[in-house]
Amino acid sequence: MLILLSVCTLIIVLATVLPLVRITHWSVRGLDFPRLQILFLASALAIAHLLFPTSESVAALVMLAATLICVVVQLCWVLPYTPFWRKEVKIAPLASGNSSLSVITSNVLKTNRNSAALIALVKEYKPDILVTLETDAWWEEQLSVLEPAMPHTVKCPLDNLYGMHVYSKLPFIKQELAFLVEEDVPSVHVTVSLQCGSKVRLHCLHPAPPSPTENAESTERDTELLVVAKRVAQTQGPIVVTGDLNDVAWSTTTRLFRKISGLLDPRVGRGMFNTFHAGYFFLRWPLDHLFHSEHFTLKKMQRLPSIGSDHFSLYTELVFSPKAGADQDGVDSTQADKERAGEIVNAAEAEVSVSDVPS
Structure with missing residues (x-):
């Protein structure tokens, strides 16, 4: 279980950090796309860390903290595209006519x-x-x-x-x-x-x-x-x-x-x-x-x-x-x-x- 959680944490961290680097290769830029999916996976991983604690070691706490940071980072990117954010464009006036x-x-x-x-x-x-x-x-x-x-x-x-x-x-x-x-x-x-x-x-x-x-x-x-x-x-x-x-x-x-x-x-x-x-x-x-x-x-x-x-x-x-x-x-x-x-x-x-x- 420790090995599995460690590998999953490493993958989530890389998927979150790499798009922040100015690398133009498709393998890195492609990670911009599934931020919502990565957010869900990171959230599930954080829950797994809590439900299946591998130990009380510093390493386990670091992995949990890293996963939670990834959740926050991904949430910051996608949250503006939800109803929880202030609308950037106003609702149109009712009388739009020919405009x-x-x-x-x-x-x-x-x-x-x-x-x-x-x-x-x-x-x-x-x-x-x-x-x-x-x-x-x-x-x-x-x-x-x-x-x-x-x-x-x-x-x-x-x-x-x-x-x-x-x-x-x-x-x-x-x-x-x-x-x-x-x-x-x-x-x-x-x-x-x-x-x-x-x-x-x-x-x-x-x-x-x-x-x-x-x-x-x-x-x-x-x-x-x-x-x-x-x-x-x-x-x-x-x-x-x-x-x-x-x-x-x-x-x-x-x-x-x-x-x-x-x-x-x-x-x-x-x-x-x-x-x-x-x-x-x-x-x-x-x-x-x-x-x-x-x-x-x-x-x-x-x-x-x-x-x-x-x-x-x-x-x-x-x-x-x-x-x-x-x-x-x-x-x-x-x-x-x-x-x-x-x-x-x-x-x-x-x-x-x-x-x-x-x-």
Whole structure:
């Protein structure tokens, strides 16, 4: 029992400490994802230490203390994404009128052929904008039935899991397809005109993840997120960033993205809205995101039913209410945060700068 508890304690400590180190290898960055699962395992381990005391030695007490510290550390990361935390984004005024903006963000899984399920969701929820990820030519053909109601489109069908399509009821004032960091990983950048006449800048992203089958390091993903964050920080007016960022809401990278961009996360104080993995309830985390500027308040956010993908779709309805949202605060950046963001972008092999992000 002593050996078993010792090994389990070592694993929990490593899983908690390693993500705090600035190592970009996928094996370390991947530990950012299952913080909720690690929290549960660490809690169970702490209970095991109490129920099955191996001895009254200093070593046993140290293991218990180390496990409890891991519980606290993991809790600090995930607690903001529960109803026990103060809401970062205000509830929208009841009279939203023609100032609302609703978005469905959906990673369809390229090999999934249940297009009817996604089309049914779009018809039921009637979003102003649909952003699809991993969509190829087959998906483009299937989703063409949406175009009579959503005639404004940006299409980039690809067979490499990074295809992207944007369908909109609202007109585009400006639209651009960009390949910021990797030549086969696109992003879409559009300016949308709301019914009330206000213009909103929308950035749709799907950077490649750090993984044994993709990029060994997180550098490419982190770089794309941070150059967009820097561009957002230079942009005046309402902004929305959405997509599958291949990073979790509570990671150091996403937190740095929020600090640099100044955008708000409507999940804070409301819930995790875990969108991946749809097939395993015990292995889920928030992988699909929508961040926005203080010009918006939140009317509704909902994880939608399964469409056969490994991701659930995410529905978000915002209301353009700059007066009501003027005093909303996200996470503040420091000079050290700005320097760290610069280091990450400069360390990328791809020569990318803020000027490459469409404005």
